[in-house]
Amino acid sequence: MIAKALRGGFSRRMFLKSSAVTALGAALPNMTLAAGETIKIGFLAPLTGPVSAWGKPGLDGCTIWAERVNAEGGIKLEDGEHKIEFVAYDNEYDPAKARTGATKLIREDGVSFVMMLGGDTWPGVQPVADRTGMLFSTLLPSDLSPDTTTLVAPTEVHPIYIVTGVQWLAENRPELKTAVMCAQDDALGLPSVATYLAAFEAAGIEMQDDPLLFDPATTDFAPVVTRLLSSNPDIVCLDTCYSDYVHPICTQLFLQGFKGQIISATADFYDQMIAKTSKEFMEGFIFQFPDFDDPALNAEHINFPDANGFYTEYNKRYPGQWGAVSWEYASIMELWKLAAEKAGSVDPEAVLAAMQEGGKGQHAFGEASWWGEELFGIDHALVGDWPVVMIEDGKARIKAFVSIPDWYDQHGDLLIKYMTKYDQMWSQRS
Known part of the structure; x- marks a missing residue:
């Protein structure tokens, strides 16, 4: 684990520098979509192993979310509507595998956005993010720093909540x-x-x-x-x-x-x-993590569409698998969808600007503020009620x-x- 290496005197900055040797050396591929082309989203998280409970249920939730969005025509951009598809890579909560996965998702699969659990895997991915400008998300705001300009924590504000x-x-x-x-x-x-x-x-x-x-x-x-x-x-x-x-x-x-x-x-x-x-x-x-059949999630300030219906469908398909992340990655995608449609583009820089416009965002549990400079060195965590x-x-x-x-x-x-x-x-x- 990287945490052990850090305690042993191998700094995070040293890891990033050594990783940069094998990271990507050029900017993003062309992000222009052809008419009707499917938008691909990277899902880079542990799908197997001891941390898989914070990866695989989230991918299952994204499958349901994508079907809902595609049934309504998909993502509506300036050039028309685009269906959406998730491309998953199991990083097994290993930073080297996460780096390989990020490279593959961007270079080979042509994704427009990458979602991660974060934590020990982020130092492996950061050189890829730095060199490509790809927009990444994490469930762990403790990954944030002034250097992580293309990383956002838009749903879970672990551990502050x-x-x-x-x-x-x-x-x-x-x-x-x-x-x-x-x-x-x-x-x-x-x-x-x-x-x-x-x-x-x-x-x-x-x-x-x-x-x-x-x-x-x-x-x-x-x-x-x-x-x-x-x-x-x-x-x-x-x-x-x-x-x-x-x-x-x-x-x-x-x-x-x-x-x-x-x-x-x-x-x-x-x-x-x-x-x-x-x-x-x-x-x-x-x-800190509700079941989404909770009546409280029908309140007007909740920004997760049809939370109760989502929960019902999830448990129908994946009985006994509902957990903390089952809804979180889907919630990130809801925020990304709104930003992409506002920007009229899937370009990472344009989507990030639209996502953070006005310093506010529609968090699952209500309107929240982009925050964190004092604690993380950058206002890239969306923080409100929990x-x-x-x-x-x-x-x-x-x-x-x-x-x-x-x-x-x-x-x-x-x-x-x-x-x-x-x-x-x-x-x-x-």
């Missing part, structure tokens, strides 16, 4: 005073650790120990949970653990008799966790939409403090 869950918990469960936390030691876990620490401090919740960082290769979580519970905490925080970690950790929490509050960035396939534990054990579990989700009687339900900018206006200094402590500020990463 997790402050909303802690804030809601503090306001609605004030009797909870202490917390412990664990996370995998990698590019997804560390910025999330920093953000949770800031959120807990802002809420007046005491951390009983330093975050327990485990190796991503860990498979036995009994010792991890035993250590977490040794101080008898009110809250156990699972950070942004992959589903392959969240499930066994929750099973161990159940087996070891934990009765307190659990909070996590995600709870993908929570029905399976209920089956492994009990409905009573999972009651009150706080996380839902707080709780499991009630075996079903995920949105409890509130909480403003991320409002929290940051009050507590941004804490977030910067902990991001700096964990070497996650853009200036430290670059």
Whole structure:
């Protein structure tokens, strides 16, 4: 993993320079489309392996989104209508494979836009983005820096959105005073650790120990949970653990008799966790990603078309596979579609300009602002409200939409403090 190389003294900048030797050496191919030509979109994410739960369900969601758009005539540009098609490349959450995939998608497949999960894979791709000017998206704003001028985080603002869950918990469960936390030691876990620490401090919740960082290769979580519970905490925080970690950790929490509050960035396939534990054990579990059959997603401010219908169709085709990213890549595409149609072109520079025009964007959960210069060195993250989700009687339900900018206006200094402590500020990463 790149995260380990960074800790070993191999800097991100060194990786980028070494990667540049094999990166593309010229600008984008001709982006002009022939009349009626299909627009191709690159999907560069882990489709297999331990991180596939944050890749494959998103590709499935994009398939449904594309069928909807194509049934209505496709993308409407200056020269007419164009159908849309996704071209996928499995990067297996490996930066070298991600670099190869980016090159193939641009040079061989002729894509007009590339979506990524990001994280450990972005340093492998950035030289390709720099040399071609291709527009990329990430689900991880912690990838952003002043150098990432063709990278945007237009849907998920990981890890900043997790402050909303802690804030809601503090306001609605004030009797909870202490917390412990664990996370995998990698590019997804560390910025999330920093953000949770800031959120807990802002809420007046005491951390009983330093975050327990485990190796991503860990498979036995009994010792991890035993250590977490040794101080008898009110809250156990699972950070942004992959589903392959969240499930066994929750099973161990159940087996070891934990009765307190659990909070996590995600709870993908929570029905399976209920089956492994009990409905009573999972009651009150706080996380950040709703099921799209939630009535709250029918509100006027929601910008994801027919969220309930999308959820129904998704579960019909892919039963048991709905997760955090099932809707996110499709939501990015909705924003890209609006921008491309506004620009009348699929040219990456024109689409980006249209996407960011006026400093506002139609985020899935309402209008949001392009933001991030103070934290990321560039205003390329679309930030607004985010839902707080709780499991009630075996079903995920949105409890509130909480403003991320409002929290940051009050507590941004804490977030910067902990991001700096964990070497996650853009200036430290670059």
